[in-house]
Amino acid sequence: MTPTIAILLIITFVLSTVGLLLLIWSIANNQFSHGQEAARTIFSPGEEGHSEDPALAAEPAFTGDNSEQAAAIKGRWTADQSSRTAVLAWLSSAIFWLVLGSIFGLISSLKMHLPEFLISSEFLTFGRVRPVHLNAVTYGWASMAGIGAALFLIPRLFKTSLAGGKYAVMGSVIWNIGLVLGLIAITLGFSDGEEWLEFPWQVDLLFVVGGGLCAIPLLLTAANRKVEHLYVTSWYLMAALVWFPILFLIANLPFTFPGASGATVNWWFAHNVLGLWVTPIGIGIAYYMIPKILGRPIISYQLSLIGFWSLALFYSQVGIHHIIGGPIPTWLVTLSIVHSVMMSIPVITVAINHHGTMMGNFSRLKDSPTLRFVWIGALMYTVSSLQGSMEALRSVNVITHFTHYTIAHAHLGMYAFLSFILFGAVYFIMPRLTNWEWPWRRLISLHFWLVSIGILIYVVSLTITGWKQGVALLDATMPFMDIVRMTIPGLQARTVGGALMTLGHLVFAFHFVAMLMHRGVGNEQPTLFRNSVKEPTR
Amino acid sequence: MKRALAIMVGAALILLLATLTLVVMPYLQMSAEQVPPDLKPYTEQQQRGRQVYIANGCVYCHSQQPRDPGYAPGDRDRGWGRPSVPGDYAYDQPHLLGTMRTGPDLFNVGVRLPSVDWQLLHLYNPRIVHRDSIMPSYPFLFREVDKAAEGDKVVYLPASFGPESGQVVATDDALALAEYMLALDHTYPAPTLPTTDKPKE
Structure with missing residues (x-):
């Protein structure tokens, strides 16, 4: 026990020192100063004060008061179009998994108070339907819709076109294959046995590759970015x-x-x-x-x-x-x-x-x-x-x-x-x-x-x-x-x-x-x- | 690229720190933990039963981790056993601690319900034992036969629960699972559990 406490103390000490140094560094480098300016980077010039919803406005949409502003709006439209295939691939998969996942959730819920519901097949026993629900909605719906939204936001935030979108499309294909195989494995009883980690590790490799392929457009687009400040959304x-x-x-x-x-x-x-x-x-x-x-x-x-x-x-x-x-x-x-x-x-x-x-x-x-x-x-x-x-x-x-x-x-x-x-x-x-x-x-x-x-x-x-x-x-x-x-x-x-x-x-x-x-x-x-x-x- | 990279590296470093404190250090500490001398490794049959337990997701309703009676007295008072220690799980991979008690804790179920026949009956249909149980039946772990063959394990059912004719016999999976249930016995003393009672009212 004593070595553990010693290690903990050392880590705490090192951490606080590093934290203090970081704070001094960031204050010295004005990391905190450009505040509100950075908050405005999501607006194109002159756009502040205009809502961007709906896509087609009831009142005349803001198209810019001069050619520079109009060009910025046009640029955003181009950025949106550049991510189209990649975003649609991730979003439509996400919605498919949402529907499938919620049906399995509903079956699990029914089984909790109707214990004789759908018991004859081992593939539909509660202990398999429930993890299928969790994994389908977590890795299917939430993760895929999240990546889709991220792929849409990244070119907008960096004010440039999405570079390397085809890697993201390939990523979605591999991710989907991973989901299909993983959910089948759970249904057949080949779960890894730990909550949130049910997919067999062989299948998990597909998610690492599929997710990794999405990192390529992120890095390429970040390298091409045309904004000075990184808006907080891009940090997250x-x-x-x-x-x-x-x-x-x-x-x-x-x-x-x-x-x-x-x-x-x-x-x-x-x-x-x-x-x-x-x-x-x-x-x-x-x-x-x-x-x-x-x-x-x-x-x-x-x-x-x-x-x-x-x-x-x-x-x-x-x-x-x-x-x-x-x-x-x-x-x-x-x-x-x-x-x-x-x-x-x-x-x-x-x-x-x-x-x-x-x-x-x-x-x-x-x-x-x-x-x-x-x-x-x-x-x-x-x-x-x-x-x-x-x-x-x-x-x-x-x-x-x-x-x-x-x-x-x-x-x-x-x-x-x-x-x-x-x-x-x-x-x-x-x-x-x-x-x-x-x-x-x-x-x-x-x-x-x-x-x-x-x-x-x-x-x-x-x-x-x-x-x-x-x-x-x-x-x-x-x-x-x-x-x-x-x-x-x-x-x-x-x-x-x-x-x-x-x-x-x-x-x-x-x-x-x-x-x-x-x-x-x-x-x-x-x-x-x-x-x-x-x-x-x- | 400078700031974007800084954010990503910073984020990765923070996660590294969390990995150090929440993964590496506990691993070092717990793998040095003494394995209780009375804890027996699983037999092949029990390990197979454990796989059936995993495949059918028993963990989603049953925990295997009684808490300290000073903290949660119900665990001891319901007869679920002494608080568990890391050493108790030395042969468990993956762990099956569980996070839900839709059903009772099973850490010592082998002591509470030490009969293979009871376990099989309960797996075939829990409502034979508890009328209002919400545990699913597991008919796919059993076979219906006209006449049990030599060596078959027959499950004797009340008339209202059994098939119209013939007999119900347990599959090898059901027998393995029942064996695993009986192996869940951690009543031996835990060497690393503090024995001194703290003065506390």
Whole structure:
């Protein structure tokens, strides 16, 4: 034990010194000074004050007051077109996996209160359907839609065309093959056996290659960039695309980490998939969409950078809060709890920026589908992250650990936060790529209400059920079977919520396909939730 | 390219630090942990059962990690056993600690329910044992035969649960899984567990 403490002390000392030196260096080099100027880099000259939503504006769109401004707008259109094939490849795959993943989620949910449902085949037993759901929505939907949105944003942020887009297309093909093989392996019973790492390691190689191929256009485009400041969204996207391959590779090393240390690696990875992969993508998208749609820069650029580095530092070490009370060294658990609580710093800075920028503009939630999805997603990021910090405290975790409460929390994060932002991003991206408006605004509305009511029922029912379950588990006077019976109504309500969400996804997928087939009226009018809002009142 | 590279390198370095504290150091510390002398390695049959456990995702509803009674008294009071220590998992690869207790903890299920027949009956249909259980049935781990052959393990079912005619016999997978269940016995003393009771009210 003594050497461990010694090493810890040395590392702490070295770290604080390095941190101090970095701080001095960055102040000396004016790293903090160009603040608000950098926040404006996402606007083309003269564009600030003009909303970029919808793609086709109800009032005459901003096309520039002079030739320089018009050229910038034209340049952005060229940048959008350059990423078209790559983005469409990733997004359409993502939506396929979303539908498949939610159907498997719904089956899992049904099985929790109808234990005799679909039992005759081993391929559809609960313990295989559930990991298929998790892996399809995590690596299929969330990751692929995230990469798609990143590929769309990168040329825009760097104000240049996407270079090497064909590598990203190849990457999507390999990634999809990996998903198909991985999900088949789980179904056939060849799971690796650890949550979030079920795919056999041979299949994991495909994800490393597929993801790595996406790094090529990122680096090429970054090298060609025509902007002086790197906007905060690009920080998040670049970091995420660096982190994921490292994480995925280490965690999937076969035959390396036995027993209890395997559990620490497992949860270090699993929480980093959330914290260092999908979260930076989600926050990064929101950092772009909210100011662009409102036509005003984020309120504090400095805060956004503090938020970025504190997220990197704290989020990377929270994973072990998944094994509080488990057979691992106490210092390790405490380390993760401390970092989980410290996560409130990046969360609050991001909240100030996202919600602060929204102040006074909430009326735009009524008409812009993208803004509505993205801002609700950003709000749920604040909520689920603060909930997560609380959940890591030993006194709370002793109740919520091992219960449905955690499942509700996971869906608040992965769905109400991340998926909402991704939905919003898809609504923003598609008209600009295809030069075609969404065919039916009522379908967007239907999608929104189905998934919103669905996730509300989901989270509320499982949160309450999970808490009651957790309290009861601590007190052995309540027989285990009584606890099982107590959870049934919550599990049934979850099925209702999940069914609404799945229905919403079918609407969304149908609309997406219809758009690709150029149904509807095309370019005649913009697709907003209501048509008349943007018209000037007189 | 300077700043973009700086961000990516900085991000990678921070992750490296986290890998050091959350992966490398715990690994060094825990792999030096003493393996309890009474812990037996899995037999081939038990290891096969463990694979059946993994393939069918038992881990999504069952944990294998009783917590300290001073922290979570329910774990001990429900008879799930003493708190587990890293050494208890020396032969576990992959680990099956689990994060969910839709069903009870199984770290010592071999002590609580030490009968192969009970385990098979429960796997065939948990509702034979607990009317309201929400655990799935595993009919694909069993075969229906007209007449059990020599050496077949017959599962004797209550009339309302069995097939119309013939008998139900366990497959090798079911037998292996039951063997693994019985092997889950960690009642031996843990050498690394602190024995001194802290004065605490």
